[in-house]
Amino acid sequence: MLKFILRRTLLMIPQLILLSLVIFMLAKAMPGDAITGAFMGNPDATPEQIEKIREKFGLNDPWYVQYGRWLGKAVQGDFGMSYTHQQPVTTLIAGRVENTVLLSLFTAIMIYLIAIPLGIIAGRWTDSWADKLIVTYNYVAFATPTFVFALLMLFVFAFVLGWFPYTGSVDIKIESGTWAYMVSRAEHLVLPVMSGAIIGTVGTIQYLRNDIIDQKTKEYIKTARAKGVPEGRVYSRHILRNSLLPIAAFLGYEITGLIGGSVFIETIFSYQGLGQLFIQSINLRDFTVVTALVLISGTAVVVGTMLSDIILSLVDPRIRIE
Amino acid sequence: MSLLTVNDLKIHYPIRGGFFRKVVDHVRAVDGISFELQPGETYGLVGESGCGKTTSGRALIGLNKATSGEMLFEGKDLAKLSRSERRNYTKDIQMIFQDPYSSLNGRKNVLNIIAEPLRNFERLSAKEELLRVQELVARVGLSPESIYKYPHQFSGGQRQRIGIARALALNPKLIIADEPVSALDVSVQAQVLNFMQEIQEEFNLTYLFISHDLGIIQHMCDRIGIMYRGRFVEEGTADEIYNNPQHVYTKRLIAAIPEMNPEKRFEKMHLRQAINQEYQTEYNSYFDKDGRMFDLKRISDTHSVAMQ
Amino acid sequence: MKNPVLEIKDLRTSFNIKGDYYAAVDGVSITVHENEVVAIVGESGCGKSALALSVMGLHEQKNTKLDGQVNFGGQNLLTLTRSRLDKVRGKDIGMIFQDPMTALNPLATIGRQIEEPMDYHMKLSASEKKKRTLELLRRVGIKNEQRVYEQYPHELSGGMRQRVVIAIALACDPVLLLADEPTTALDVTIQAQIMDLMKELQNQMKTGIILITHDLGVVAEMADRVVVMYAGEVVEIADVKELFENPLHPYTRSLLNSIPSNMESKEKLHVIDGIVPSLQNLDRNGCRFAPRIAWIPQEDHEETPEMHEAAPNHFVRCSCYKTFYFPEDRVGEREYVATNS
Numbered sequence: 001m002l003k004f005i006l007r008r009t010l011l012m013i014p015q016l017i018l019l020s021l022v023i024f025m026l027a028k029a030m031p032g033d034a035i036t037g038a039f040m041g042n043p044d045a046t047p048e049q050i051e052k053i054r055e056k057f058g059l060n061d062p063w064y065v066q067y068g069r070w071l072g073k074a075v076q077g078d079f080g081m082s083y084t085h086q087q088p089v090t091t092l093i094a095g096r097v098e099n100t101v102l103l104s105l106f107t108a109i110m111i112y113l114i115a116i117p118l119g120i121i122a123g124r125w126t127d128s129w130a131d132k133l134i135v136t137y138n139y140v141a142f143a144t145p146t147f148v149f150a151l152l153m154l155f156v157f158a159f160v161l162g163w164f165p166y167t168g169s170v171d172i173k174i175e176s177g178t179w180a181y182m183v184s185r186a187e188h189l190v191l192p193v194m195s196g197a198i199i200g201t202v203g204t205i206q207y208l209r210n211d212i213i214d215q216k217t218k219e220y221i222k223t224a225r226a227k228g229v230p231e232g233r234v235y236s237r238h239i240l241r242n243s244l245l246p247i248a249a250f251l252g253y254e255i256t257g258l259i260g261g262s263v264f265i266e267t268i269f270s271y272q273g274l275g276q277l278f279i280q281s282i283n284l285r286d287f288t289v290v291t292a293l294v295l296i297s298g299t300a301v302v303v304g305t306m307l308s309d310i311i312l313s314l315v316d317p318r319i320r321i322e
Numbered sequence: 323m324s325l326l327t328v329n330d331l332k333i334h335y336p337i338r339g340g341f342f343r344k345v346v347d348h349v350r351a352v353d354g355i356s357f358e359l360q361p362g363e364t365y366g367l368v369g370e371s372g373c374g375k376t377t378s379g380r381a382l383i384g385l386n387k388a389t390s391g392e393m394l395f396e397g398k399d400l401a402k403l404s405r406s407e408r409r410n411y412t413k414d415i416q417m418i419f420q421d422p423y424s425s426l427n428g429r430k431n432v433l434n435i436i437a438e439p440l441r442n443f444e445r446l447s448a449k450e451e452l453l454r455v456q457e458l459v460a461r462v463g464l465s466p467e468s469i470y471k472y473p474h475q476f477s478g479g480q481r482q483r484i485g486i487a488r489a490l491a492l493n494p495k496l497i498i499a500d501e502p503v504s505a506l507d508v509s510v511q512a513q514v515l516n517f518m519q520e521i522q523e524e525f526n527l528t529y530l531f532i533s534h535d536l537g538i539i540q541h542m543c544d545r546i547g548i549m550y551r552g553r554f555v556e557e558g559t560a561d562e563i564y565n566n567p568q569h570v571y572t573k574r575l576i577a578a579i580p581e582m583n584p585e586k587r588f589e590k591m592h593l594r595q596a597i598n599q600e601y602q603t604e605y606n607s608y609f610d611k612d613g614r615m616f617d618l619k620r621i622s623d624t625h626s627v628a629m630q
Numbered sequence: 631m632k633n634p635v636l637e638i639k640d641l642r643t644s645f646n647i648k649g650d651y652y653a654a655v656d657g658v659s660i661t662v663h664e665n666e667v668v669a670i671v672g673e674s675g676c677g678k679s680a681l682a683l684s685v686m687g688l689h690e691q692k693n694t695k696l697d698g699q700v701n702f703g704g705q706n707l708l709t710l711t712r713s714r715l716d717k718v719r720g721k722d723i724g725m726i727f728q729d730p731m732t733a734l735n736p737l738a739t740i741g742r743q744i745e746e747p748m749d750y751h752m753k754l755s756a757s758e759k760k761k762r763t764l765e766l767l768r769r770v771g772i773k774n775e776q777r778v779y780e781q782y783p784h785e786l787s788g789g790m791r792q793r794v795v796i797a798i799a800l801a802c803d804p805v806l807l808l809a810d811e812p813t814t815a816l817d818v819t820i821q822a823q824i825m826d827l828m829k830e831l832q833n834q835m836k837t838g839i840i841l842i843t844h845d846l847g848v849v850a851e852m853a854d855r856v857v858v859m860y861a862g863e864v865v866e867i868a869d870v871k872e873l874f875e876n877p878l879h880p881y882t883r884s885l886l887n888s889i890p891s892n893m894e895s896k897e898k899l900h901v902i903d904g905i906v907p908s909l910q911n912l913d914r915n916g917c918r919f920a921p922r923i924a925w926i927p928q929e930d931h932e933e934t935p936e937m938h939e940a941a942p943n944h945f946v947r948c949s950c951y952k953t954f955y956f957p958e959d960r961v962g963e964r965e966y967v968a969t970n971s
Contacts, residue, residue, distance in 0.1 A: 219732035222688055226727075227747040227798065228720030231712060237746075242737050317782040318736060370817040477905050507673040507906075508844065512888035512899035519898075534818055537847075541890030541899070578822035580847025584870040587851050591826050 004313060008306055019298045020074070024067050027291045070291070079292035084284045089292045093274065099169045100273035102185075103192055103266070104258035110197030111254070115204035116247070122205065123212025123243070124235060134205065142202045147264040150195040154268060157191055164191050167270040192269045196262060204247065211243040249312035256304030323397070324358040325496060325528050326382070331355050331391035333377050351377045353552035354391070356618075359496065364522070364529040366543030366560075368536065368575070374552040375532045379498045382530070383417050384408060395496070413443055416489035420501035422481035426473040432459065432484055433469040439491045458487040462517070479510035483517065490521065500532045515542060536579050540564055545624070548572050553615040555608075558625035568627040570601050570608050632663040635806050635838040636685070639699040643677070643684045645909070646693035652909040654680040656862035657698070662806065665836040669853035669870075671843055673885075675906050677862040678842045682810045684708075685840070686725055687715050702806070721751035724799030728811040730791035734783040740767075740794050741779035747801045766797040771827055789820035793827070800831070810842045825851050846889060850874060858882045861906065861918040864937070868944040878946040880926070880954040881919050887956070900956065917948040925957055926950055 054060055058069065073080065079089035122134040158166030164187055165171070171184040215221065216239060224238050225231075266275035274293055281289035313319050334348040352374040359365050367375045380386040382393060382400065393400040395411055403411065416439075419425035426435055436455045440446060446454065456466055462483040473481055482502060489497055499518070503511040515538065521527065533539050539546060540560055547557045548571065555569045567573045574597050581590040601608075607630060610616060618626040638660045644651035655677040662668045670678045683689050685700050687707060700707040703722060707715060719725075727733040734743060744763045748754055754762065760779070767775035770793040783791055792812065799807055812828065813821040829852060832839060841852055849856055849870065856873045858866040858881065866879040877883045887900035904922045912918065917931040935948035 219727060219729060220735045223725075223727060223733045223743075223795070223798065224735070224746070225688055226686055226719055226725040227801075228716040228718070228750050229746065230716050230750070238735055238738075242735070245737065316737065318784050370819060479905075508846075508885060509673060509888045509902040512890075513901045515890065516898050516901060536818065537890045574819055578818045580822075580825070580845065580851045582847060582850045582874065584850045584853075584874055587829070590851070591829060594822055594826060 001313075005310055008309055012302055012306055015302050016299060019302065020071055020295060021067070023291055023294045023298065024063075024070060027287055027294075028063060028066075074292070074295065080288040082281075082286055082289050084281070084286045085289075089288050092277065092289065093292060093296070096272055096274050096277055099271065100262065100266070100275065102189065103196070103262055103271065103273055104255055106189055106193045107196040107200065107258055107262070108251070108255045110193055111200045111204060112247075114197060115201035116208065116244070118201070119205045119208025120212065120235075120240060122209040123216075124239075126209075126213055131209075134209075138202055138205050141199050144199060146195070146199050147268055149199050150192075150265055150268045153191055153195045164188075166191070169272045188269075188271070192262075192265045192271050195269075196258070196265050200258075208243060208247065211246075212239055215239045215243055245315050246312065249308050249315060252307030252311060253301075253304040256300035256307075325361045325396065326359040326530075327356075327392070327394040328358070328378075328382075329356050329392040329394070331378065331381065331393060332389045333374070333381055333386055334389045350552045352381070353614075355547075355549070355552075355554050357547050357554070357557065359528050359530060361495070361528055362522075362526055363544045364531055364542055366539040366546040367530060367532045367549060368534065368539050368546060369549035370534055370575075372551075373549040375549050376500055378549075379417070379500050379530060379532050382498055383412070383415050409443075413439075413492045414495045416492065416494040416497050418482075418485055418489050418497060418499040418502045421505050422478055422485055423473075423505070425485055426481060428473050431470050431472050432464075435473070435484060436469075436488050436491055439488060443492055454491070458490060461490070461521070462487045477510070478506050479513050482506065482514050486514075486517070486521070490525065493525065494527070496528045496530065498530045498532070501534070502531075503538065504533070504535065511538070518542070536575060548575065550615065553628065554618055554626075555615055555628045556626065557618060558622075562622075562625045566625075568621065568625075569629065570597065570604060573597050574601065632665065634661045634663050635666075635702070636660075636662040636840070637699070637701040638681075638685065639701065641681065641684060641698040641700060642696070643680050643689070644695040644697075645680075646695075647910060650910075651695050652912075653914075654862055654909060655684060656914070658859070658862075658864050660840075660857055660864070660867075662838045662840055664805070664838055665832075667832060667839040667841055667852055667854045668857060669841040669843060669849040669855070670857045670859060671846060671849050671885075672859035673844055673906060675861075675908075676859040678844075678859050679810055681859075682725075682808050682840065682842050686719060686723065686808060687712075716750070720747035720804075721802045722804050723806045723808060724801070724804035726792075726795055726799045726807065726809040726812045729815045730788055730795050731815070733795050734791060736783055738782075739779070740781050740783065740786070744794065744797050744801055747798065751802045762801075763797075766800060767794075769800070769831070770794070770797045771823075772797075788816055789823060792816060792820070792824055796824075796827070796831070800835070803835075805837055807837050807839045808842075809839060811844070812841070813848060814843070814845070821848075828852065846886065858885075861912055863918060863947065864945075865919065865947045866945065867937075868941075872941065872944050876941070876944070878940055878944070878951045879919075879948075880923050880950060883954070883956075884923075898958070900958070917950055919948075920950070923950070923954065926954060930954075 058066060061069075070080070077090055079093075081087070082089050082092055085092055118134050118137075122131040125131055154166050157163050169185065169188050170176075170181065171188075174181045174184050221234060221238060224234050229237065262273060263275035263278055265271065266273040267279050270276065274296070277289065278293045280286075281293070331352055332350070332354050333352040334350055336345040337347045337349060338344065339346040355374075355378060357365065367378065369375045377386055381388050384400070388401045391401070395415065398411070400408065400411060430438075433452070433455050436458055437451050440451055440454060455469055459466060459469055464480060464483060464487075468476075473484065476484065502518070503514050506514065518529070519542070522529065529542075531539065531542055543560055545557070545559050546563045548555050548563065548569070550571050556563065556567065556572045563572065564576060567576050574594075577590065577594045577597050581587050608615070608628070615628040616630050618628050620626050638658060641655055641658045642653050643655035644653045658677070658681060660668065660670070670681065672678050680689075684696055685707065687710075689696070696708050698708070702718065705714075707718065710718070734740075741760065741763055744766060745759045748759050748762065752759075764775045764779060767778055772778050772790065772793055778786065778790070778794075783794075786794065796812075809828070813824050816824060825848065828839075831837075839852075841848070843849060853870045856866075856868060856870050857864055858873075858879060860881045866873070866877070866882050868876075868878075873882065874886075877886055881902075884900055884902045888902065890899060902922055903924065907913070907921075913921070916933060917935045920926070920928070920931050930953045931950045932948050937945045937947050938949070940946050940951070
């Protein structure tokens with residue numbers, strides 16, 4: 001088992017190197033760079049001045065030199081300076097990581113809280129009115145773009161009803177560390193989390209419903225019924241147990257996946273997270289921040305996949321490695 | 323001269339293990355088998371699942387790669403032929419597959435299924451092609467209009483006959499039949515087996531008949547090779563194998579055929595127990611110290627056994 | 631006469647196909663006695679598996695209609711509520727399935743799966759259950775039972791798994807076993823082992839067994855009494871010896887003549903003309919086998935074929951058996967007559 005985990009971890013290294021290379025190339029290929037962005041609104045900058053600054057930031061070196069320098073520092077946690085914010089990228093990101101992790105974590109929990117019961121109901125009582133309702137919800141959720149739905153939530157619950165704040169991650173007037181501060185953070189989380197979760201259940205419900213329908217027809221379910229197992233237990237002990245295992249395994253993947261995926265939600269709710277920073281940085285051509293963020297979310301996906309592989313091999317005896 | 327001579331054929335697959343997935347050992351799927359097919363005969367390759375019989379059959383038509391050994395078809399080694407040379411022999415060696423449900427492309431109609439080998443090897447005009455296909459379809463006992471139907475419109479037995487018509491399209495010399503009736507009901511089995519015997523005479527075919535069903539093998543085959551764990555344990559005429567089995571594994575297989583006389587059922591059960599006993603006590607005379615079968619040894623002109 | 635364990639009376643199992651119900655089991659009556667092995671034999675689509683699933687209540691309730699009676703232990707199983715039925719299944723009736731590769735839950739240990747019926751039908755402590763399970767494993771011929779108890783299905787061979795499936799069926803000392811093609815998915819030598827094991831267990835435990843199979847060899851090896859089914863109906867019932875020595879119904883005779891292992895020579899096997907009609911296309915009037923023996927004149931069949939006791943305890947449907955002959959036999963006769971005259 002240990003050997004499998006070690007092997008799986010080592011396998012990540014080439015994946016990550018490839019990922020970083022692709023990100024670096026793409027960033028380089030984007031029109032304009034940090035300097036063009038920073039000087040966009042300044043017609044007084046002369047070509048000589050710009051050239052001097054380019055030289056200073058090492059933007060005239062060959063690409064592999066730039067890549068090597070960037071990667072070497074990135075490994076040590078140094079992603080360079082943000083041109084627009086004039087502070088280290090690491091500090092900039094660190095200030096927002098907490099917000100995004102909170103958002104992703106609660107969104108993932110909400111997704112499971114909604115999707116698992118609904119998936120089970122739809123799968124167990126196929127073609128009932130409840131199933132039809134759930135399937136309809138699923139189609140609507142699948143067809144609705146996140147940003148449209150988030151805007152709708154914002155409009156109804158924050159603007160019209162005024163139940164929740166509609167911007168930011170916390171009320172800045174409240175002193176941090178107090179009880180009121182925690183409550184304020186929670187209040188600010190509700191709408192973004194719900195917007196992400198209600199739309200994000202699609203995959204899980206679909207998977208669970210299909211898998212339960214599939215498991216129901218398996219021969220070993222007949223065996224269980226022939227043993228005299230009551231119907232409720234046929235579901236809890238056999239069908240659900242087997243259908244839920246892969247979902248548990250995908251937990252790691254799901255959470256890390258959300259870290260890169262909350263761009264729309266954060267932007268719409270002006271929630272101070274990584275996604276919002278990402279969009280801002282793209283608009284400002286803040287090349288160092290963008291690459292750092294893509295690298296982080298990409299790494300999160302790679303790590304999440306690995307975690308899922310490991311969890312799956314732990315819970316499923318068929319792929320348990322000796 | 324024999325039509326096909328297989329000499330010490332081996333098909334091994336690597337087992338990877340350890341940290342860097344290095345090859346640590348091999349699965350010896352087929353581990354040195356030799357046999358000959360005479361023109362016009364039916365040779366039965368028998369054994370239980372995993373014994374290597376299907377792997378061997380597939381190697382003969384190039385679906386599996388031989389690790390070593392010779393497969394001489396009319397004196398030419400199939401394993402050493404280049405792709406283009408091999409093409410000529412694909413015409414002469416055809417295969418009938420086990421599952422008539424999955425071995426026919428469901429999106430093609432019968433005309434296209436049967437014409438496919440013709441299109442690959444013979445340049446025929448559309449009219450000639452149609453005539454040939456109609457001839458073949460009639461020969462396997464299907465109605466002429468069935469050539470525009472699709473596989474799902476036929477029963478299992480009819481589908482297997484379409485598979486046979488496809489195999490016959492190029493006038494092959496050797497047909498490898500891999501469990502051709504295992505997926506069919508008994509009465510349909512009879513239909514296909516009778517038919518295979520009829521066309522054998524008509525087209526002077528040689529069959530390599532692969533099966534686990536000893537009843538069918540006995541009915542169909544002139545000579546039989548018994549395979550176990552990738553090797554031959556015994557080879558002989560049908561009579562020798564069924565009435566005078568020498569190797570304990572052969573005896574075990576023969577004794578496993580259900581007894582059709584209800585009054586002898588306990589007799590049969592005791593016979594099986596006695597053979598299992600022999601398997602335990604006489605193990606060393608049938609297997610070497612690594613649990614491998616010995617090489618075949620001739621005990622008569624036609625009968626060989628893997629014993630010391 | 632021994633006591634009957636199970637009485638199936640005029641059982642009719644119909645499936646919904648595009649809005650209409652078609653009977654796959656069409657008025658079948660069978661009695662199984664204590665310590666008796668009754669084989670139900672027929673080709674795919676004859677209704678034998680549908681019959682077994684009906685007895686166990688394992689059909690999907692939607693789209694299935696069950697009529698008639700399945701009397702067991704003083705009650706009609708067809709009318710029981712699900713919770714009452716669950717008290718019978720796995721306790722007094724055990725079931726053995728065809729494919730041991732799929733009949734076991736891939737994610738539960740063998741021990742757990744054998745103990746499961748005991749959870750619901752027996753009041754035993756955990757250690758008693760384990761003790762009983764290990765004993766069952768030994769009884770079905772598994773020697774390293776301690777190890778197998780902890781293992782998962784994928785770690786066992788097909789033959790071993792089928793032994794486990796049998797152990798599950800036997801877990802609560804049933805009086806009746808339903809075995810649906812128990813050896814079909816197995817290799818020849820494993821099939822022989824499982825047949826011998828079932829014979830031995832039956833000898834010890836004296837359970838009644840319903841053996842569903844398409845293989846007449848398995849019938850000859852295991853059955854006391856044989857029920858032959860064709861197109862949803864019983865066409866012949868006889869003791870096993872009688873059936874193999876003196877088969878009457880044209881279908882039984884045709885079937886016996888089409889098995890290669892039943893023949894000594896390389897003569898032609900008998901081929902039954904035509905195909906088994908599908909449920910929707912089946913003509914339910916008159917003798918259902920008539921279209922496949924078209925050379926027998928219509929007047930030799932009954933209009934509504936009944937079961938007749940042709941010999942003591944030997945029942946056969948329709949009167950066509952009296953004049954039935956194989957055309958290939960007559961060819962020779964006619965030539966013989968011709969040369970003689």
